[in-house]
Amino acid sequence: MTSSSKSSLPQFQLSATLAGHEDDVRALAADGSDVVYSASRDHTVRSWRRSAKGKDVDEFKEGDVYTGHSSFVNAIAFIPANDENPDGLIVSGGSDKVIKVHEPGKHGSPVFTLAGHTNNVCALHVSALGVIVSGSWDMTARVWENWRCVRTLEGHAQAVWAVLVLQDATVVTGSADKTLRRWRDGQCVSVMQGHEDCVRGLAEVPGVGFLSCSNDSTLRLWTLDGTCVREMSAHTSFVYSVAVLPTGEFLSSGEDRTVRVWRDGQCVQTITHPCISVWAVAALENGDFASGGSDKVVRIFSRDPARIASEENIKEYEELVAAQAIPANQVGDVNKDKLPGLEALNKPGNKDGQVIMVRSGNIVEAHQWNAADGQWSKIGEVVDAVGNSRKKQFDGKEYDFLFDVDIGDGIPPLKLPYNANENPYTAAQRFLDANDIPQGYLDQVAQFIEKNAGGAQVQNNAPSNYVDPFTGMSYRYGNFCTQASAANTAAHVITRRSTLCSRRCSGMFVCSAGMAV
Structure with missing residues (x-):
């Protein structure tokens, strides 16, 4: 897709709201365009399948619930269908230190349990050939073939929170030690430095290399030789997850309540969520994407008018976002007397995602600029946390x-x-x-x-039990x-x-x- 055709792409809008989990949604994986798998701190993996076409916010229906884990499920991947497994396989990992493999549609006992890690399994990725790579708090990554661990990748000084198998069969790992490593046949061939905090997510960028995100609030684009060719900043807090759309655009999600869409290094859309942490984002083959957050909900967003949610459901979503309370110290010192009134919303914003504060009576409101629609949207009310x-x-x-x-x-x-x-x-x-x-x-x-x-x-909708933003879980030693x-x-x-x-x-x-x- 050319740059000019990309620039004419419409904005993403809510397509479906998938509620069913009882705790944070920590990870997502997609099977094509019509099936999404979600992993949660409620100890389950759930499947969501598109059941109808059209403007129905419930067009994705909850399917099977997989209960093989005994604790938080923090990572998930999907092995595409092949001759041996015509429906593919669901791979999940959690704080019970094991990897479970389930057959879609069969929510009983897992068909395989892969043991070897000595701590929480927090990252998973699978190659086109079905090779599984896992990352763990035990500071290692492991490579699994035919349901056996064939290589243990040791070298990181802290937890391995992101793993990626590239098309050339090399493996990239990202760690809490702030570095990335590339591995070939079990040997580390390069160490990449640049991030200033923990590396949280990885995604392959065909024809270039790969994308990383970090607690330092940035995304970085790397070539296969380990050169960082682009740094992208727009998030205001930790960035947990990245994905690449079929258009070549990037997606990122983080602790600032947002999913952001990136094109040619620029943030072109900011989608604020009604939750503190947007833990995961996953691209679908049809160009839609899924997000999962600390409000226990999976959401689907689309550009296709045929898959956009009804006006009623979009309004309900926008009201949830607007109802959020934003601590004053999250946006800096607020002098209510010097803030402009609602008339400031008549002036266009400078860029998509820009946030301004205005006074509405005795209330301070935060509004975010939507460049595509040319209007401001309320994203919350600013409240004094302590003073x-x-x-x-x-x-x-x-x-x-x-x-x-x-x-x-x-x-x-x-x-x-x-x-x-x-x-x-x-x-x-x-x-x-x-x-x-x-x-x-x-x-x-x-x-x-x-x-x-x-x-x-x-925070209005903050969960009663907070989770560690470094790991996505509460861990008791x-x-x-x-x-x-x-x-x-x-x-x-x-x-x-x-x-x-x-x-x-x-x-x-x-x-x-x-x-x-």
């Missing part, structure tokens, strides 16, 4: 909360900074990394933040001791401090004794 006058300084930055965390008798407490618009697991992970504290404390620290900053969680000292508990209530217990509980590193607040 700038109560900000606390730490390491040169301002925070809504600054907790003291005791690590032992006679040792000065550590500082735990947190902003009300943050995911608690983001702040917890930052705290662990800064103080070289074992990963097993992640869930405990995050729960402490949630409990002590509870009133500041202002080992068993917890429950014998808390009543005296210590009382002290914590007064001081709002937390103690990370230094005792080993049943051989593990963490206990809940000091976390009673």
